[in-house]
Amino acid sequence: MTKQEIIERLNYLRATELFAIQQYMNHHYRVKGMDFSDIRDIERSIALVEMKHAEMLAERINMLGGNPITNPAQVSQLKTSQVNTSEDSRGMLMADLELERGAIRDYTKAIQDIGDGDPGIRKMLEDILIQEEEHADTFGTWLGEKQAYAIGELKGAA
Ligand SMILES: [Fe+2]
Numbered sequence: 001m002t003k004q005e006i007i008e009r010l011n012y013l014r015a016t017e018l019f020a021i022q023q024y025m026n027h028h029y030r031v032k033g034m035d036f037s038d039i040r041d042i043e044r045s046i047a048l049v050e051m052k053h054a055e056m057l058a059e060r061i062n063m064l065g066g067n068p069i070t071n072p073a074q075v076s077q078l079k080t081s082q083v084n085t086s087e088d089s090r091g092m093l094m095a096d097l098e099l100e101r102g103a104i105r106d107y108t109k110a111i112q113d114i115g116d117g118d119p120g121i122r123k124m125l126e127d128i129l130i131q132e133e134e135h136a137d138t139f140g141t142w143l144g145e146k147q148a149y150a151i152g153e154l155k156g157a158a
């Protein structure tokens with residue numbers, strides 16, 4: 001990948017992080033019902049981790065001489081543009097798990113594309129990927145899914 005392609009990819013990943021922050025904080029404020037306090041805390045704590053990811057990506061983009069995006073809408077390749085606004089906690093968690101599965105696919109692909117070209121960036125992406133897998137597992141556990149993500153299914157995904 002060229003330096004410009006790496007900057008663009010990191011900005012795409014940053015857009016997915018900013019989008020996830022919006023969705024999780026929205027869920028944090030709006031969740032109601034039986035599991036209210038637990039799910040509210042989980043949404044908030046995962047949103048804070050995504051903020052850290054967005055910041056790590058911005059620092060690297062700066063180091064490469066690029067401009068970190070400030071709004072996910074600046075990235076046209078984003079698959080979704082509207083945060084999930086489910087009224088029930090199950091709907092929220094399903095939408096959140098989908099985001100995390102998308103993040104796992106996106107980071108896996110970015111790691112493959114960078115290859116050995118930039119070990120520092122690769123290490124950062126790998127560290128983030130591990131946390132996205134944990135997030136998928138957390139949301140999946142709440143939904144009662146035995147295996148929230150299966151790497152075999154994700155292989156070769158875009
Ligand atoms: Fe993230």
Ligand SMILES: [Fe+2]
Nearest residue numbers: 100131132135
């Ligand atoms: Fe995540």
